[in-house]
Amino acid sequence: MSERIAEGSEEVLRISRRVEIHTLEGADAETDRCLDAALRDRSSAAQAALDSFLCPHAIAVVGASADPNTIAGLLFGNLVESHFGGVVLPVNKKHPTVQGIAAYPDLASCPVVPDLVIVCVPAPAVPGVVAQAGALGVKAVCVISAGFAETGADGAALQASLVQEAVAGGVRLVGPNCTGILSGTADARFNATFSRAVPPPGRTSLLSQSGAIGLAVLEAAEVRGLGIGGFVSVGNSTDVTSNDLLLYWGQDPATDLILLYLEEIQDPRWFIRIARWVGRRVPIVAVKAGRTQAGCRAAASHTAALSGGEVAVDALLHQAGVIRAESIEEMLDLATMLSSQRRFRGHRVAILTNGGGPGILAADACETNGLVVPELTEPTAARLRSLLPPEASVSNPVDMIASATAQQYGQAVRILGAASEIDALIVMFNTPLLTRSSDVADELIASRVELSRDVPLVTVFMNREGPPWALREAAIPSFAFPENAARALGRSVAWEGRRDRPAGRLLRPDVDAHRVGRLVAAAVSRASDGWLAAVDAQALLAAYGIAVARATYVRTPDEAEAAQVELGCTVVVKVAAAIHKSDVGGVRLGVTTPAAAADAVRTIRADLESAGIDAAASELLVQEQVESGQEMIVGVNHDPLLGSLVMVGLGGKLVEVLGDVAVRIAPLTDDDIEDMLQSLKSYRLLTGYRGAPALDVDALRQVLHRVSALVDDLPEIAEMDLNPVFVLEKGAVAADVRIRLADHSSSLS
């Protein structure tokens, strides 16, 4: 170790203290038990703050207008018409009545202090209104008005003064620049938005970071008959965020499902914990937009190239247990499914149809979406046979042919719903000729009652009228096409399979905190462009118990000869600098003699010299050549918002070509690691592929645990490639190591 770093320097102390704390917290830091208390505290706070927004008794609308061609007029009209059980208070400086209701010149003049104030006045007047609200003791203000940070520097200054007034007055803010709040619960029903649509009341809640998308989803919900219990348009999210609303709805007994439209995930590390906690009880479906804005930065490591932008967001939502919808339509389909069905038994689907083609399409769509369409057992087939004409098909899909009656639909659903080989039913009703849709719907509703509650009954009415409305009222989900039904069912079943998974355990390796502190401080002082010297990178891995192939650093052909003799095996000679070595001719494999080792040093230097990068060849490495095992990659990337990402995948030179990798946000639990490994195509190569011996997957798991602990302790690590890591029959050993530290290490402590 370098002696330039004093033992007691601030840097060393700071890092070793951090490692010590992590070690003391140990493996329990992220377990359910410990998180639970923190989440309960946050949840109570969210409830206290948000109750006034979502369950108010008196709502004032400042700027309420008589003109229905203005946003303020539209919103106030909606509120008046929404059968709100409490008091509505229009505030208007100029008019004594608004839309037939007595108005007040300002908030202070209102006969009662409102719980919730909706502000529609021009932006410059908003901070004053918030100040007045604060003075009156109002706790909740929703600012509709636009003209704040979204418009530029002046607006941002105005937004700052708005927030200042809110903080000073103890007021919580939704908005500004939002479309309002809607509630459709039994306790509080009101529409303080300028949506033209009023979806039926229900148990699904919706948060939107885009006003236009929020309104579009409300309109679509109305058309589909999807009940909405709560809707908040968060606008510029100055105060109340998606995390607050997740905590609120997660504890709300009136909420069964949460929908999110997100363009940005605020406080993402807490988002993961909150969503995972909430998701145990209430499924969360999110559309995350803005995919294409991230990514695209030039990456110096394989891991950074493969784990940027969208991949990181996917990892985050996956770890958070959130169902990511690929489109607004898929979010609506999932809402249709999950709002009407609480449990999903499994993935074996029976398809019931009155037309062959639609049955085949449904079967295709099931298989595409991870569901199976199993053969029926003979007892089930026999029951169907006694019900149906001989031309019908009693294999799965069950084709009752065009003559099928409503009664036959009802009976067939009872038979299939009771079959133990079946977990879910997709019932297709195609263009009705002789049988009426409404009769089929009535029979389905009657038979649904007799099904087990964890057997979903999903319908597809492929005709111009769409599904009979009675199905919606009976909470039987219906879709226009079999592909939508199968996709929503498949994703719901997959979610059910994950919902009860434990958070998993963090395994904490035993680390010498002081040694790590000294090591990092020394390494930083020697790093070049942030890249650690090979000797420091290897020492750091060693401190965390990660095996690296035996190596000696050499500067001359003579030293290389000696090193080969000392290692006494086939060696690799390569440049020590943290570059992509094989790309520049900086690696010689299969060196078996001392003379060949010396020669390798010379030819590498010559090659790098002719490439004009001879400086990179000042120090070289003579390293034991690992001859067996499977080459994998383990790596780290740092995202400014999400923190450290850990990657594992098929390694070697082709890692970026093949892209067979899995990425998760650190710290990794044992469950995360298992999930990552199983998702790799190359996992098969580790477990005894085509007669090869099974490899030591557990050693690879240990590398991942240790890398996770390492980056949790040292978020200064901006990039790391262990590539390849050879997974052997016994053990796993990294053969090449590249680590880059961020410039701004002190800001990350």
Add this chain to the structure above:
Amino acid sequence: MSERIAEGSEEVLRISRRVEIHTLEGADAETDRCLDAALRDRSSAAQAALDSFLCPHAIAVVGASADPNTIAGLLFGNLVESHFGGVVLPVNKKHPTVQGIAAYPDLASCPVVPDLVIVCVPAPAVPGVVAQAGALGVKAVCVISAGFAETGADGAALQASLVQEAVAGGVRLVGPNCTGILSGTADARFNATFSRAVPPPGRTSLLSQSGAIGLAVLEAAEVRGLGIGGFVSVGNSTDVTSNDLLLYWGQDPATDLILLYLEEIQDPRWFIRIARWVGRRVPIVAVKAGRTQAGCRAAASHTAALSGGEVAVDALLHQAGVIRAESIEEMLDLATMLSSQRRFRGHRVAILTNGGGPGILAADACETNGLVVPELTEPTAARLRSLLPPEASVSNPVDMIASATAQQYGQAVRILGAASEIDALIVMFNTPLLTRSSDVADELIASRVELSRDVPLVTVFMNREGPPWALREAAIPSFAFPENAARALGRSVAWEGRRDRPAGRLLRPDVDAHRVGRLVAAAVSRASDGWLAAVDAQALLAAYGIAVARATYVRTPDEAEAAQVELGCTVVVKVAAAIHKSDVGGVRLGVTTPAAAADAVRTIRADLESAGIDAAASELLVQEQVESGQEMIVGVNHDPLLGSLVMVGLGGKLVEVLGDVAVRIAPLTDDDIEDMLQSLKSYRLLTGYRGAPALDVDALRQVLHRVSALVDDLPEIAEMDLNPVFVLEKGAVAADVRIRLADHSSSLS
């Protein structure tokens, strides 16, 4: 070569004759010029046969019923109401009038001989009706009646007698077991189906192999306002098939777009040629159902494992130039796009919106679907800036904010449509507050006229009313969600990029036909379970000019020693049998000395003996070890319907794990080969990856041309793996070869 095969044996002659003919036909056999004549002949025949079905002057309905609750009653009522310009003739044994129209007791009693007879009588009576029609000189009969081959053996017998009567009487048949024929062209408008929906007349034609899907698509077309020019439900396809209708519609000046719902592709090798030919003029969109029924057979070669079922169907549709829709909804979306837009300039899209969130979703969806959303040039931005308020965003997506007026929509479309950096426009109109949808639609229609005809204008109205009807009448496509718009646009642009590609050239290697004949005959006699002996497989490849690594066959350790000396390089020792050698320990790499070669023979035998498969080790191969280059795989699989499939991909042991392969149906043109190679992730590895030298891709192309010719000559080849094929800096050489012949070689000649 074996002397057991007489020089003049029948087998030798048969094969060498076939190779000779292919050689004489040379490279021209499949070119446009040669195919064109054949396709024109078929096309004329199709037109002659199908005109009576699709442009009849008099239509008789045999079994026409007065009861609207029967299929015959429904169909006849539809026909009467459909404003058919010709004569409708109900034929009913019992009633003198049907639905108010004078009826005839039989076809012979009709005052004119109908061009088209629709048959709705019970199945057993149908052959008699067809016989009568034939006797009268009727050329076209559509049989609605069910109860034929789809019901079992008795029905199949009845269908056979139906077909027999048709052939005897010179009658062409649509059906039986179908839902009828509909025409919506200017020349002939009639609805001889039992569809309740009547889509508007139009220039899109639809064929369905499922009656229920056909009806569902007609209903959806009505709802979307998608004009239908022709619809044929082919039912059991006893005579008129999808190929006939493709040829008919392909030459029909009233058809701009063809939609297919297929469960089975009849005569697939002609389907490819016909669809490719037709597709130059008219886009073809197909849903191919029944994905999951194929595949799943146990495969003895990598190629067979990776090219079965769905992969083969994908290859077929791709080579045919057909746009494969993943769902009925996507087919409808593509129809909405392609029926309203004839040309697509390119993939650079401008997005115009009045809400930020929808713009972001649209941009995401564009990137996901192979489109780009480029920055606007400063002149374009400046024009937009002068049009829009300062809060608007004039980067792409262009967000005109919620206050956008209809006039601003019109002006912005003109500006973006004239910008040379833009190839297509997606215009989003979100929940209207102050601006009316219909006004926006009017402005879009007015501005559309000024756009270049190859710049598509695509709209998304994200609200409950959907798009104003006026847009449909103006042929401006509209979608409910940006994802649907972007997907349909992206696939259309991709199709446009391929539509004008030439069919490509077949390269025909110079092959000694007689030598091939003798070789195959000898190889067959020596094959074990169909697998060729290694010596025969290598000789066959050599006959087609495909390089194989130098090798000697050995039976003893002494012979191995001698072989290593003779080859004089590092060698591989491996079993010669056509098994997956490395899976069973049957390969020794890196053998550098004669003693090591002898030892390798001994240890391989010992390993195979302990595995109980020592018989496989009777003959071994000492082969030059290829030390450089990239390992690829080239293979062949035989599909009973499609013929020979050729595969290329990343080779080596991991081929099935990585699945980076491309598959096409033989024969391969140069265009097919280029398309296959470019679609591989691993293509990058061949062209100078990360500083490595560029490899001889042309040599790999040659291997593919030669393998294609080989299997075209020898369809007896059931499976072939060349794995690995080393692509070197100069040349390409196969290092391992396995070939299996089908048992039924004589049936394939």
